[in-house]
Amino acid sequence: MWKGSSFDSVFHETPDNFGGYESGSDGCFSTRQGFFESGRDDARRILEVLQQDGPGCDAKAALSEMQIRVSGFLVREVLKGILKNINYANKTRCAKLGYKFFVWSGQQEIYRHTANSYHLIIKIFAECEEYKAMWRLVDEMIENGFPTTARTFNILICTCGEAGLARNVVERFIKSKTFNYRPFKHSYNAILHTLLAVNQYKLIEWVYQQMLAEGFAPDILTYNILMHAKYRLGKLEQFHRLLDEMARCGFFPDFHTYNILLHVLGKGNKPLAALNLLNHMKEVGLHPAVHHFTTLIDGLSRAGNLDACKYFFDEMIKNGCMPDVVCYTVIIMGFIVAGKLEKAQEMFDEMIAKGQLPNVFTYNSMIRGYCMARKFEEACSILKEMEARGCNPNFVVYSTLVSHLRNAGRHSEAREVIKNMLEKGQYVHLLSKIKRFRRC
Numbered sequence: 001m002w003k004g005s006s007f008d009s010v011f012h013e014t015p016d017n018f019g020g021y022e023s024g025s026d027g028c029f030s031t032r033q034g035f036f037e038s039g040r041d042d043a044r045r046i047l048e049v050l051q052q053d054g055p056g057c058d059a060k061a062a063l064s065e066m067q068i069r070v071s072g073f074l075v076r077e078v079l080k081g082i083l084k085n086i087n088y089a090n091k092t093r094c095a096k097l098g099y100k101f102f103v104w105s106g107q108q109e110i111y112r113h114t115a116n117s118y119h120l121i122i123k124i125f126a127e128c129e130e131y132k133a134m135w136r137l138v139d140e141m142i143e144n145g146f147p148t149t150a151r152t153f154n155i156l157i158c159t160c161g162e163a164g165l166a167r168n169v170v171e172r173f174i175k176s177k178t179f180n181y182r183p184f185k186h187s188y189n190a191i192l193h194t195l196l197a198v199n200q201y202k203l204i205e206w207v208y209q210q211m212l213a214e215g216f217a218p219d220i221l222t223y224n225i226l227m228h229a230k231y232r233l234g235k236l237e238q239f240h241r242l243l244d245e246m247a248r249c250g251f252f253p254d255f256h257t258y259n260i261l262l263h264v265l266g267k268g269n270k271p272l273a274a275l276n277l278l279n280h281m282k283e284v285g286l287h288p289a290v291h292h293f294t295t296l297i298d299g300l301s302r303a304g305n306l307d308a309c310k311y312f313f314d315e316m317i318k319n320g321c322m323p324d325v326v327c328y329t330v331i332i333m334g335f336i337v338a339g340k341l342e343k344a345q346e347m348f349d350e351m352i353a354k355g356q357l358p359n360v361f362t363y364n365s366m367i368r369g370y371c372m373a374r375k376f377e378e379a380c381s382i383l384k385e386m387e388a389r390g391c392n393p394n395f396v397v398y399s400t401l402v403s404h405l406r407n408a409g410r411h412s413e414a415r416e417v418i419k420n421m422l423e424k425g426q427y428v429h430l431l432s433k434i435k436r437f438r439r440c
Contacts, residue, residue, distance in 0.1 A: 045068070075102075118141040126158070138152065148179050149179075166200055167203060167206070192211075227243065262299070269300065298330045306340070335347065360391055367400055368404075401414075
């Protein structure tokens with residue numbers, strides 16, 4: 001069930017800073033490295049034992065016989081290893097093995113679970129769609145003296161949002177007396193911030209009304225979140241009313257406010273107004289950063305104004321802001337959608353020449369562009385190039401290439417791409433989403 005390569009990626013992550021070590025001491029550094037390496041080795045051995053669990057093999061007994069010293073780092077490595085290998089076929093077993101290890105480790109004399117370990121096992125249950133067990137663990141976590149935090153809420157809302165239970169989660173956290181909402185000003189801001197991250201815009205409106213009813217006053221963060229939600233819901237009149245209300249209440253726009261406004265102006269195809277806003281930012285001492293230009297370029301590209309996109313891209317560089325991979329990807333995607341493949345390729349080559357490595361979204365845009373131009377050999381070549389550069393294709397990359405190949409009648413090449421995906425052991429549970437897939 002476990003894929004060795006996947007666990008290697010977990011075990012070679014940069015470890016947390018556990019404190020107690022002086023960075024200037026070679027001896028302490030060596031001791032710390034030894035601790036982490038030993039922990040990773042023990043985690044591998046534990047995962048091998050868990051894999052063998054079943055009739056005739058009691059994993060708990062086998063774990064106790066190993067006489068391994070349990071630590072927070074070890075528990076994290078094992079649980080993250082299980083989490084990274086969950087798929088549709090093994091999710092029930094992963095939930096059982098994760099919980100079995102969680103219970104066993106919690107019974108060891110020298111170790112006590114932390115909020116982080118609870119969050120990891122809750123995340124495993126969430127990914128495995130074991131919702132009742134997930135909520136029981138939340139209750140257990142609170143009973144054991146660990147208050148729920150914004151991280152807890154994030155895990156639950158991401159899970160229950162998909163299951164249609166998001167409002168129930170919000171109501172529970174609003175009423176909770178054990179919700180540690182720091183570093184936010186109050187619990188409502190913590191909840192609103194998380195809801196924004198998971199695109200629960202209608203729920204943001206409802207939470208805001210509850211917040212006002214409880215007598216809490218909005219601050220700049222609240223206004224930014226609510227304006228973003230109103231814009232996404234297409235309620236532009238309410239968006240502008242909130243902007244006016246914010247000014248009346250004595251709140252000045254911050255970097256995030258300007259970011260929202262630039263996107264609105266960009267998508268509304270108002271480059272002159274956007275330029276004036278950028279100049280105003282400088283006048284008030286807020287110098288536009290890369291993400292401000294990127295947001296504006298994204299909006300303008302969605303409006304189809306590529307000349308303005310290129311103008312602001314050049315202006316950004318003149319202002320001393322060097323475009324990052326996200327900015328390059330946004331403008332490349334704009335050229336692709338407009339059918340300007342050569343311009344997209346120019347920007348792609350430029351970003352590599354300037355030391356910006358393409359990410360999976362950049363590659364997917366280029367693959368899509370070549371497929372739209374019916375240059376399938378080049379598209380397949382880009383897939384090989386991204387793999388050679390160590391950028392793992394996601395399901396969207398495979399799906400994009402397969403669907404375009406099939407639409408062009410190139411079924412054997414589409415099957416080859418699917419075969420390549422299966423040989424890597426990736427996205428087997430999502431095969432049904434690739435239209436007209438047949439096992440060959």
